[in-house]
Amino acid sequence: MSMDAGGTEGQPQVAELESVALACRRAIVSMVHKAGAGHPGGSLSAIDMLVALYCTRLRVRSEEPDWPDRDRFIMSKGHASPGMYSILSHSGFFEAEELDSFRKLGSICQGHVDSGWTPGVDFSAGSLGMGLSFGIGCAFAARLDASKRTVFVMLGDGELQEGQVWEAAMSAAHHELNNLKVFVDRNRIQNDDFVDKQMRMFDVPAKWAAFGWAVREIDGHDMTEVLEAIQWMDGVDTGPAVVIAHTVKGKGVSFMEDNPSFHGAAPSDEQLEQAMEELQ
Amino acid sequence: MTALVASRDGYGEGLMQLADDERVVVLEADLGKSTKSCRFREMYPERTFSLGISEQNMMLVAAGLASSGYKPFASTFAIFTERGFEQVRNGIARPNHAVHLCGSHGGLHTGTDGSSAQSIEDLAIYRTLPNMTVMHPCDDISTERLTVLLSALSGPSYMRTARNKRPRIHDDESVAALRIGKGHVLREGIDVALLACGVLVGEAMTAAEELSRDGIEVTVVDMHTIKPLDSALVQRLAADCGALVTAEDHSIIGGLGGAVAELLAANCPVPLERVGVNDTFGESGDGDELLEKYGLNSDYIIAAARRAIARKA
Numbered sequence: 001m002s003m004d005a006g007g008t009e010g011q012p013q014v015a016e017l018e019s020v021a022l023a024c025r026r027a028i029v030s031m032v033h034k035a036g037a038g039h040p041g042g043s044l045s046a047i048d049m050l051v052a053l054y055c056t057r058l059r060v061r062s063e064e065p066d067w068p069d070r071d072r073f074i075m076s077k078g079h080a081s082p083g084m085y086s087i088l089s090h091s092g093f094f095e096a097e098e099l100d101s102f103r104k105l106g107s108i109c110q111g112h113v114d115s116g117w118t119p120g121v122d123f124s125a126g127s128l129g130m131g132l133s134f135g136i137g138c139a140f141a142a143r144l145d146a147s148k149r150t151v152f153v154m155l156g157d158g159e160l161q162e163g164q165v166w167e168a169a170m171s172a173a174h175h176e177l178n179n180l181k182v183f184v185d186r187n188r189i190q191n192d193d194f195v196d197k198q199m200r201m202f203d204v205p206a207k208w209a210a211f212g213w214a215v216r217e218i219d220g221h222d223m224t225e226v227l228e229a230i231q232w233m234d235g236v237d238t239g240p241a242v243v244i245a246h247t248v249k250g251k252g253v254s255f256m257e258d259n260p261s262f263h264g265a266a267p268s269d270e271q272l273e274q275a276m277e278e279l280q
Numbered sequence: 281m282t283a284l285v286a287s288r289d290g291y292g293e294g295l296m297q298l299a300d301d302e303r304v305v306v307l308e309a310d311l312g313k314s315t316k317s318c319r320f321r322e323m324y325p326e327r328t329f330s331l332g333i334s335e336q337n338m339m340l341v342a343a344g345l346a347s348s349g350y351k352p353f354a355s356t357f358a359i360f361t362e363r364g365f366e367q368v369r370n371g372i373a374r375p376n377h378a379v380h381l382c383g384s385h386g387g388l389h390t391g392t393d394g395s396s397a398q399s400i401e402d403l404a405i406y407r408t409l410p411n412m413t414v415m416h417p418c419d420d421i422s423t424e425r426l427t428v429l430l431s432a433l434s435g436p437s438y439m440r441t442a443r444n445k446r447p448r449i450h451d452d453e454s455v456a457a458l459r460i461g462k463g464h465v466l467r468e469g470i471d472v473a474l475l476a477c478g479v480l481v482g483e484a485m486t487a488a489e490e491l492s493r494d495g496i497e498v499t500v501v502d503m504h505t506i507k508p509l510d511s512a513l514v515q516r517l518a519a520d521c522g523a524l525v526t527a528e529d530h531s532i533i534g535g536l537g538g539a540v541a542e543l544l545a546a547n548c549p550v551p552l553e554r555v556g557v558n559d560t561f562g563e564s565g566d567g568d569e570l571l572e573k574y575g576l577n578s579d580y581i582i583a584a585a586r587r588a589i590a591r592k593a
Binding site: 068114115116122123124126127129130131133134135136137138139140141142144145163164167168170171174175 | 305326327329331332334336337338339340341342343344345346347348349350352366367370371374375376
């Protein structure tokens with residue numbers, strides 16, 4: 001599929017996007033089950049934003065993944081790889097069968113997203129806190145090229161504990177990078193426990209605002225709000241913009257929702273069956 | 281009189297030589313005046329990205345620029361590049377982005393700033409990363425030339441430069457012959473070969489002259505590239521001379537001495553003596569005082585050469 005026309009013309013309806021998101025959720029749970037490992041929780045919390053971006057906004061070409069003037073999408077929380085693979089496969093970057101090889105030897109679907117292995121992946125992640133800085137480099141390059149391409153970055157909320165995120169936040173605002181747009185997937189859970197038990201975040205929007213960013217909060221599972229947030233970010237031209245998306249870890253699968261155990265664990269056979277029943 | 285020069289000035293000049301290539305961009309973390317990228321910044325501010333005191337951020341910003349087709353040259357002190365080591369590992373070397381990192385003020389010779397500023401492990405740690413080229417030139421004009429050559433490299437590199445002025449080693453002719461990954465033979469002798477990098481190349485040349493007065497003829501090589509090691513040259517010298525000495529302002533663990541030891545042990549064991557920092561941290565002092573106190577100057581290279589020769593079968 002080619003989406004380099006961009007804009008809102010022919011934008012799919014919210015119901016269609018929700019249908020795509022549901023299919024992606026099924027793919028996420030299924031590939032993690034098949035691999036016996038992976039990170040379903042943070043993939044399910046992020047997927048609605050991924051679907052909105054890939055289906056309505058990103059100027060990318062599945063038939064030419066390295067098209068130099070494509071928009072960039074940087075998945076900084078690289079463990080949300082099942083989410084990325086589900087939307088990239090849906091967008092035509094590779095066949096759905098590849099999802100079955102997730103985490104297997106030689107697979108194009110590596111455990112954490114890796115640009116060297118997967119068509120459509122712009123950033124090799126896996127170590128938290130680095131993606132925003134990489135996005136700044138891409139945004140500088142776009143500015144030097146006098147290109148209108150946009151750089152989107154997705155961060156986790158636990159990831160905000162990494163100091164490098166704030167080094168990057170400071171420099172993006174200092175350099176007034178209005179071609180840099182960030183989603184924070186505020187699902188309130190990290191590897192060991194709830195974020196606020198591990199390290200209290202206090203007022204996340206106020207932190208970003210204090211670093212010089214334009215900030216907006218949304219419900220990250222309300223497709224209409226997600227689409228509006230993307231339009232809002234596109235309209236911010238004075239500097240970088242961040243959307244704090246309040247989400248539910250494991251969204252869509254009852255026993256995974258808000259459950260720290262499913263940050264990085266695969267469902268059993270019985271749990272898979274239940275999840276697929278719920279994801280109808 | 282040989283000119284006194286600092287290799288970091290060669291980095292600044294090398295960037296100026298590269299400026300016609302509009303894909304070349306420069307990154308700094310508040311030390312451009314020291315690493316000498318400030319010269320590029322003054323002439324080409326639109327292609328210079330000053331990121332404040334944030335080395336980890338700088339590594340990934342450079343990677344992002346490289347992924348978009350630019351040729352980033354990023355510098356800070358050698359020791360502060362290490363703050364971003366995992367960023368270099370995961371964000372630059374692993375995806376093989378052609379980011380060129382320059383760590384200035386490397387080694388004990390950095391001097392009075394003291395041990396916090398004296399990286400003696402940078403060559404060792406960067407050498408362990410796949411895809412990385414690791415270099416430590418010895419004077420200004422060789423650093424300038426090698427900086428220019430880096431821009432044609434398709435993978436990442438780390439180059440250490442030194443703070444203080446030392447006698448220039450190279451001339452226009454020898455600089456023109458420099459190639460990344462190839463040691464440069466500065467003088468030839470059959471009794472022992474001295475392989476040196478950085479400020480210790482000059483010490484090795486002094487040692488060679490003194491040994492020659494005693495009838496001992498030595499080969500001296502400017503091993504400006506630590507990785508890929510010029511294994512063909514090292515093995516030829518092992519065969520021709522039968523004994524080797526490495527000399528570096530760096531830990532004896534893992535740097536030039538470590539690389540040569542690995543190569544010799546696996547391929548052609550001959551006596552090897554390593555002159556370097558003996559698994560200890562430095563302190564404040566004048567550069568030359570520190571080379572003396574920590575066993576790195578020409579006197580120690582001479583002693584090491586005599587030991588190596590004595591160990592020949």
